[in-house]
Amino acid sequence: MKSWIVPSTDALLGVGLSTIGVFFALLLIVRLVGLRSFSKMTGFDFAVTIAIGSILASTLLTDSPPLLQGVFAVGLLFALQVIVSFLRSRSSAFTALADNSPLLLMADGEVLRDNLRRARVSEDDLRAKLREANVLDPREVRAVVFETTGDISVLHGDPDGTPLDPWLLDGVRDAGRATGAQ
Numbered sequence: 321m322k323s324w325i326v327p328s329t330d331a332l333l334g335v336g337l338s339t340i341g342v343f344f345a346l347l348l349i350v351r352l353v354g355l356r357s358f359s360k361m362t363g364f365d366f367a368v369t370i371a372i373g374s375i376l377a378s379t380l381l382t383d384s385p386p387l388l389q390g391v392f393a394v395g396l397l398f399a400l401q402v403i404v405s406f407l408r409s410r411s412s413a414f415t416a417l418a419d420n421s422p423l424l425l426m427a428d429g430e431v432l433r434d435n436l437r438r439a440r441v442s443e444d445d446l447r448a449k450l451r452e453a454n455v456l457d458p459r460e461v462r463a464v465v466f467e468t469t470g471d472i473s474v475l476h477g478d479p480d481g482t483p484l485d486p487w488l489l490d491g492v493r494d495a496g497r498a499t500g501a502q
Contacts, residue, residue, distance in 0.1 A: 338380050338387050345391040346376075353398050362419050362468055364404055368397050419468045424489070426464035427497040428479070435494060439466045449474055463489060463498040 327335075361369065372394050379390025407414040425435050425446060436446065446464065453474035455461055462484045463475045475484060489495035 334383060335380060338390075341387045342376060342379055342391065342394075346394065349395050349398050353402055361470075364418055365401065368401050372397055422468055422492040423466045424463060424492050424494040424497060425466050425472070426458075426461050427494075428463075429459040429461050430497075431458075432494065432497065435466075441466060441472070446472070463492075463495075465489070465492055 375385075375390050375393045375397075379385055379387060385393070404418060408418060423435050423439050425432055425439065425441060431443065431446065436443065449464065449472040450458065450461065453476060455474060455476050459479060460476045461474065462477060462479070465473045465475070467473055475488065484498055486495070489498055
């Protein structure tokens with residue numbers, strides 16, 4: 321019973337050394353990989369983050385896997401993240417395979433309810449995003465896009481002003497429904 325509440329000195333020493341080792345290994349790996357490791361998450365990034373958390377928890381709190389094995393696994397996951405990022409930037413086919421495409425939720429002040437259902441976004445969530453973007457009148461909304469990261473982008477302005485550049489909606493499903501989109 322005592323070992324359940326108060327761990328042995330060896331166990332505490334092992335956790336302490338593993339934590340220090342993992343900390344410096346993560347610091348080095350993140351510096352090598354760069355800011356991409358902290359960007360908004362795609363589905364792949366989310367899976368990598370969960371896997372890293374699981375490996376770190378096991379490595380820090382148990383003696384299996386050993387420290388170097390855990391660091392190697394985390395490093396490999398970061399390497400996979402870099403490879404996938406590289407492939408995404410070079411191949412639209414790979415991007416289509418790896419990522420969901422952004423989805424238009426609102427065009428020219430009109431809520432696209434079918435797309436809201438497809439994205440599992442409620443009208444209350446949409447209204448909250450419009451308020452966050454300082455939209456005063458829904459008729460000012462040119463486009464609302466549900467991004468691949470789960471973020472919602474709001475493009476708004478005077479409907480009679482500068483037309484919406486189609487480049488901004490490139491790759492967005494149903495983009496043809498927004499002003500200026502082709």
